[in-house]
Amino acid sequence: MNDFLNDWGLTLAVFLPLLGAVVMMVIPRGEEDTHKIVALVSTLLSGAVGVWLLFNFDYDHSHKLQFARSDSWIEVINSRYHIGIDGISLPLLVLSMFITILVVIYSWNHFPEPHNPKAFLALTLVLEVGMNGTFVAQDLILFFVFFELVLLPMYFMIGVWGGEQRQYAAIKFFLFTLFGSALMILSFLALYFKGGQTFDMPQLIQVAQANISHNTALWIFGGLFMGFAIKVPMFPFHTWLPDAHTQAPTQGSVILAAILLKLGTYGFIRIAIPILPEAAHTWAPWIGGLAVVGIIYGALGCLAQTDLKRLIAFSSVAHMGFVMLGIATLTPVGINAAIFGMVAHGLITGMLFFIAGSVKDRFHTLEIRRLGGLLVQAPRLGWILGFCAMASLGLPGLAGFWGEFPAILSAYSPAAGMSEALFRTYMVIASVGTVLAAGYLLWMFQRTAFGNPPEEFADHHIHDVHGPEWLAWTPMLAGIVVLGVLPGLLLNITNPAVMAAFSRI
């Protein structure tokens, strides 16, 4: 069994959900319960493989590619089915599996209009294939295929199950991301032709730097930057995000925030920086600058919002700014902070979107002005919102802190050769961002949860957190606390890989 999983574990983890989706295709649409069970079982199976991977991962050698396999795929362009995980991809892969399971559980009785669990869950499963695949791919073309695979299901999720302006939001999301992807594949092709006739990431890391002149590398990095920065999204390429989030159904928002955004930052850490470290060096101060602008700008955007979901969406811009600041330092401390920030943001903002969805279910509005007194009518839901707000503003002891503070810490001392004065300025600006975060989150919490319920809802019976919600949320809440108290659980996995990949930059 172990031998089998060593060879096929990752492949199974990626494609089991696809199998589920195929099975669902042949089941009639009316049998909703069967669909739910098939979807749950296939995500759970994939998750079980994930657990096996967690237990069999060699943490002492987390910088080495593990469970790897490389088979011929598209020989004519020398692109191979090369997959494998190291300490950087493992946490994100597990996060992706974990979130999808919880999304399926949450969906149990939360299907948005126009209902249709069959299509909705099948799309969720296809999404998971794309997300998992992106985190295991070690070949640029394979990476690209998975990276693009997530677009369609998300497009349909927003476009079909979304809010009133779903069409606009879906097209915007799709085209914006595709625009970045186009530039990204352009860079991939350039890497192939200039870098050594290969799409293999580990090989490119070895040879690309030497083969490509600095000027060309800067252009190639620029293309990669556009592809990844739009996905993150970084200021000023973020405008698709608030619309997509606001219009997407709850599950879509959760997956979008928790996993999809990480594809971009992961791309930086896995591809752009290791393959072209010198170009990254030249680009980093600009990336750092956009990151801190994003932190402040996202926070200001939040303060101007009147819609709960849109506010959370904007907060992602700010939080991903911290992640990008960590990445821009090009130091192990900063990259560790970034990975931690990615996982923490996945849990925390994912939770916030879940809560927003549940609020919408109960009050049929997300207009902050119309809400209030949540703690009176649904105290548990209210306190969970408060807890997540605290986690989101980076309270020590909860996961968000370890994405935020170490990013600030690392900015004091960026990689050798970069302007300390500049990055220290970034450090201070980012710290100011933490106050603004407290501002918009607590202000939101005060107006939705404190006080007495507004008149229009005063007589409504509001159901407090119920079964599927507890099932979906408890693991995330626990994760936020556990990672907050024991950051070593995650850092022990990432640090050796990060040290191996980034200490030479």
Add this chain to the structure above:
Amino acid sequence: MLEHAWVIPAITFTSFWLILFFGRRLPKGGSEIGILAVGSTLVLSCVMVAQWVGRAKTLAVGHGEEIEHIRGPVDNTVRWFTSGQFRVRVGTHVDGLTVVMLFTVALISFLVHVFSTNYMEGDRRFTHYFASLSLFTTGMYVLVTASTTLAALFGWELMGLCSFMLIGHWWEEKPNSNAALKAFFTTRTGDIGLLVGISILFWAAGGTFDIAKINQAALSGQISHTVLVVAACALLAAVIGKSAQFPLHTWLPDAMAGPTPVSALIHAATMVVAGVYLLARVYGVFWVGFHIPDGGFNFVAAVGATTIVIAAVLAFVQRDIKKVLAYSTISQLGYMVMALGVGAWTAAIFHLFTHAMFKALLFLGSGSVSHSVHSFDMVDDMGGLRKPMPKTFATFMVGSLALAGLFPLAGFWSKDEILLGAGENGYKVFMIVGLVGAFMTAMYMTRCVYLTFFGEYRGHGHPHESPLPILGPLYVLTVFSVGAGLLNAPFTHEWFGKLIENETFFHAGVATHDFSVPDALISTVVVLAAIGIGYLLFFQGKLPRGVTARQPLARVGYTFLANRYYLDHIYTGGVVGGISGPIARAAYWFNQNVLDGIVNGVAIVAKKFADWQYKYIDQGAIDGTVNGSGHGAEGLGGFFRTIQTGRVQQYGALLFGATALLALALVLTV
């Protein structure tokens, strides 16, 4: 026990979870768990004090001939995590300062717990309240036992969270939740400095959060002075926020919106002294960074001195008894900060200790009064309460006199040491400010006592003496308010100081001074004069009536004070209002119209171009030239028609194909 100091926060942390999950099912609503937990930490902290006293003096400190032996700190740390090449440890660092702080926190917290069982009886969220108290106490324990700045930050922010929950305990009313938010924001604003300062010191000390190593690096000159100044300024910002120093003090009076025992715990004796504790703990950074031993002037002392006067003045114009105590707290925190600024380290901690006792006594006393008259308004609802509430009155009097600094009560000794230190260390101006502050303190407390306990009762209903759970804590605190000062008096050979003075203290070479009778006499005269004048003004009614009505200047002054120097207007209206209002709206407008405008504009132009291409090139030119091969044109036309219908897939495929071609061209030519 000294090695296992972590047990203390662990107990109250467990208690928090137990109360949260099981509190409601218990007969006393969870308060019994809280009292048991805090009570046992009180016992353990007493054990720790005893063990510390009994510890052998093995650590040699000092230079050359003046080698002295003191008790060495007890460290107990474990690996927490590794990031980059840095191994970060977490654990406890116990020295005299720690054990004294633990005892102070445990004692006050325990008494507040007992007091609250009666005071908060029947509250809508009784169980929540006790859970928050436990968590809050945990935060302070974590802070004072932390061996690293990072762990200290945990305790620091945990207290911020709990103060948010406790100040906003009655969150149904908007003013309460506003006060909670204000406290959190304001301290968080100062925390910018904490994050920056911790970061700077981490790198400057060679990649460590360890406080002892940071102090050592600062004092040994390993860190450049410029870096130390910046780090010290950053940390000072955090102190100003947390310890409510001018100009970030405005959250503390508002924080009186919380239940009164909470005010005693958080806003007098523990949380607000976190800033002072931090200053004292990483003293090496301030000592070198601000040139504290040089005398004359420095930033820390200036902040403290300004706060003393600014807050004391405001205490005169308050009607609410808790607000008087709140401003008094700010003012007394100013003394502590100033003391650290002028190099009177021991005096600062000693004042922290004595102040915790008598200020908690006063807050709980005001709670006892309000429990009886159901109001905090001294002018409208109090007066003459010494008759119906003789026990509360007696304890409140002791607390007031101790605060005023009358010999031989606790406040006298600690305040006197601060003034002495300021004078002897070359900070004469600050000594005078301290004396002015002492004068004002004695006077506004005279007013407060008069309005509350003397004259005629002006309220409604029938005031009555409070029951034992409320009076008990008052009695205990009265004993400490009388006796605590003697712990560091000449005839006890400065026992307290010898207990707390630690490695950093000796390594820096902080000066100590013997008790001076003339100085003590001066301050006693000042205090007596203030009480005397206060007696004439308030008791005898010699205060010129209607002075604000006749004198325009006095009216302007009064308005200025009544509006608290307009600082709140500047913060709420200017800073907060500006950022959350116009600035945020402008940023969002930019987002929606400029950035999104570009995005939508590109889309519209692309669509227009496609239309144009279809109409003129496809249908006109191409269709015209390839008129014969209708089949192909139809296919092409159909392709472009699908674009117009907005089918995204084709749209994308087109874009994608175009860039792929572009890519190939680029790759071949570059």
